[in-house]
Amino acid sequence: MKEKRKTIILLILCAMLITLGGVGFYYWYNNENFVSTEDAKVDGDFISITPQVSGKLLEFNAKEGDKDVKDQILGRLDTNGLADANIDSALLRAPTNGIIIKKETEEGQYVSAGSTLAVMIDPEKLYITANIEEIKVEKLHEGQSVDIKIDQFEGKSFKGKVEYIGKASNSAFSLLPSSSGGTFTKVVQKVPVKIEFEKNDANLLPGTNAGIKIHIK
Template sequence: MIEKRKKLIYLIITVMVVAFASIGVYYWYKNAYFVSTEDAKVMGDLVSVSPQISGKLLELNVEEGDTVIKDQILGRQGVSNPQETNIDPSVFRAPISGIVIKKQGTVGEIVSPGQTIAMLIDPNKLYITANIEETKLANIKQGQKVDITIDQFSNRTFSGKVKYVGQASNSTFALLPTSTSGTFTKVIQKIPVKIEFDKSDNTLLPGTNAIVNIHIK
């Protein structure tokens, strides 16, 4: 009976040692061959649609989710002093081909130049913005292979490459200072890294979460 207990204890200890060793090897491999982060999102360049002149918005012929082509007329506004030119300033057009992701104008309101009427994005030019800790940045280089998992499609793996490593931390562009003269707490800064997909996928949604594993070896 005692011998059986000893064998059971030895077996449990052996299993625990193997398990801890496996975990250690896994984390060593991950840290040695990858830089990983869950602080990443699917992004795209947002393009705003704005009127050229001031006036009442008479028509807005798009809804959120609509696909438009470049130079397509999206709406029309009233003009108090029309001018004889080849370009009709009362209409506003799509600056790019893409999808309307936000409609902000309302028919009947007075709009002015620079005011955003709608936001467009090109679904074929989406990318990943990953925020990498400054202590790991030395290992990141342009062209490195990246494995990408999107929360929207957790059962799929996408591939990409590092396109651009940011030249300033995210806190550089913060509206509020990160510390005052009286207090200081050192915080690891994060640098934005742009990752391009190897193949575009217009089913992805901008702003959704992603996990990236950047191959550094």
């Protein structure tokens, strides 16, 4: 009976050691071959539609979700007071191909030159912004292969590559001033890394969560 009990205990200990060894190997392998984070999101370059001159907005044919092409006329301002040579500057044109994702004003309002009337984004040029811990940045370089998973598309994987590694941490752009007194708590800083999709074949939404795994070997 005692021998049987010893055998069972030994088997349990062996199973525990194998499990711990497997877990340890898993973390070692991933740390040696990948840099991963869940602190990532689908991103894009937001482009503002702005008037060249100030005046009353007479027409503005822009709706959220509209697809427009570059230089498409979207509206016009009151031309009173403008010289004939400047009439064209009262027209509102799409600055790029893309989708209007935010409308900021309505017809009949007075708008100033350079103010944002709407915001566009090109869905063909979306990318991933991943925030990588500062201690891991030295393992990265442009061109590395990346596995991407997006919460919006559960179970689907995307491929990408590292396009750009930030030259400053996110905290460097913070509007909050650093404390000059009191206790100091060291916080691991994160650096933004831009990841380009190899193929963007889905209806991705800017701002949605993502997880990435960068191949470093």
